[in-house]
Amino acid sequence: MGDAMAGMDFKIPTVMTSEELMEKAFHRASKIRKNGTNALDAKKKTALAKVTASGDIVVTALNGYVERFPRLDKEDDFLPELVDIVIGIDRYKKALGAVNWCATKAEKLKNDTLKDIRRTKDPEIVEATRRSFYGRLNSYVDRISDDLMFLQDAKNKFRRLPAVDPAVPTIVVAGFPNVGKSNLVTVLSSAAPEIAPYPFTTKGVIVGHIDDDWRKYQIIDTPGLLDRQFEDRNDIEKQAVLALRYLTDVMLFVIDPSETCGFPLEMQERLLKTVQDGFPGVPIIVAESKCDIMKTGNGRIFFSAQSGENMDVLTDRIMTELRAIHRRKSIESEAVEDA
Ligand SMILES: Nc1nc2c(ncn2[C@@H]2O[C@H](COP(=O)(O)OP(=O)(O)OP(=O)(O)O)[C@@H](O)[C@H]2O)c(=O)[nH]1
Numbered sequence: 001m002g003d004a005m006a007g008m009d010f011k012i013p014t015v016m017t018s019e020e021l022m023e024k025a026f027h028r029a030s031k032i033r034k035n036g037t038n039a040l041d042a043k044k045k046t047a048l049a050k051v052t053a054s055g056d057i058v059v060t061a062l063n064g065y066v067e068r069f070p071r072l073d074k075e076d077d078f079l080p081e082l083v084d085i086v087i088g089i090d091r092y093k094k095a096l097g098a099v100n101w102c103a104t105k106a107e108k109l110k111n112d113t114l115k116d117i118r119r120t121k122d123p124e125i126v127e128a129t130r131r132s133f134y135g136r137l138n139s140y141v142d143r144i145s146d147d148l149m150f151l152q153d154a155k156n157k158f159r160r161l162p163a164v165d166p167a168v169p170t171i172v173v174a175g176f177p178n179v180g181k182s183n184l185v186t187v188l189s190s191a192a193p194e195i196a197p198y199p200f201t202t203k204g205v206i207v208g209h210i211d212d213d214w215r216k217y218q219i220i221d222t223p224g225l226l227d228r229q230f231e232d233r234n235d236i237e238k239q240a241v242l243a244l245r246y247l248t249d250v251m252l253f254v255i256d257p258s259e260t261c262g263f264p265l266e267m268q269e270r271l272l273k274t275v276q277d278g279f280p281g282v283p284i285i286v287a288e289s290k291c292d293i294m295k296t297g298n299g300r301i302f303f304s305a306q307s308g309e310n311m312d313v314l315t316d317r318i319m320t321e322l323r324a325i326h327r328r329k330s331i332e333s334e335a336v337e338d339a
């Protein structure tokens, strides 16, 4: 398992376009000259070496992509639901399948060509066979040029996907801008929160860790994602919010009753309702911030990240939820292991 929330691009190679790949293969081959016992022998040895080198470059590159792009099975760190929204799993699998097809074809073509060259005693045929190999290799690779471009694009998108360890219980913080979310995340985190990539937003998500003895939980602040009515969003933002569901085990919704955030209480309550509807089945802790300025006395948990007042009560409540999630997840993973 990778670090939770770390971008996973380090594993994934850069994908050449079909033109770049063929240029690399032919360029390497073009520099090859072999000596022989006579003119025909030298010609054959040179042709064999050129075919081997160019074929191997193509096959090695393509096999490398197939091996090193994530398979998206259970052992991968990515959440399949997120990958499907961001990249499209069917198209992705088709692209990897096409690359694999091309590698197999190129390998066979290379071996057949080597046999043909070895067999002939006609220098004209040596030349013609080599040239025909170049043409057919080029046309195989050309046929997967869309797939190669798709994979390079997918690589860039993978980089923006949070790699999540689904075993780590995760609390996501929501609420209007300026209600005090970031301040709270910083205070609750055992180390300075880090910015992790997230698809659809340039800001990324801010991830902190909460220590609980030897256990760690994730706390995620999402600037600009859960701070507006869902209906007011464009399609991309809607996808981003939907995708966030797969990260969220518990939600912490922060309300600023002092309204110093600039949003009336009534608007904040309406957003809470939307978030509740949008995250069905997710436990939501509602907490009122900035209690150093004002307390409503309505029975909700209140806190001030600034003065520290009541932070122990809020922390207890958060820990209770996260521990419950932890227990549920360990039971689930034991069940998977027993199956
Ligand atoms: N009085 C008081 N002010 C606070 C408290 N927490 C945050 N603030 C102030 O509220 C403002 C917003 O705080 P942030 O933590 O940045 O709020 P946010 O919800 O992360 O805002 P966005 O990132 O814009 O969504 C800042 O000026 C903070 O100083 C608090 O407990 N008490």
Ligand SMILES: [Mg+2]
Pocket (backbone or CB within 6 Å): 181, 182, 183, 221, 223
């Ligand atoms: Mg913030």
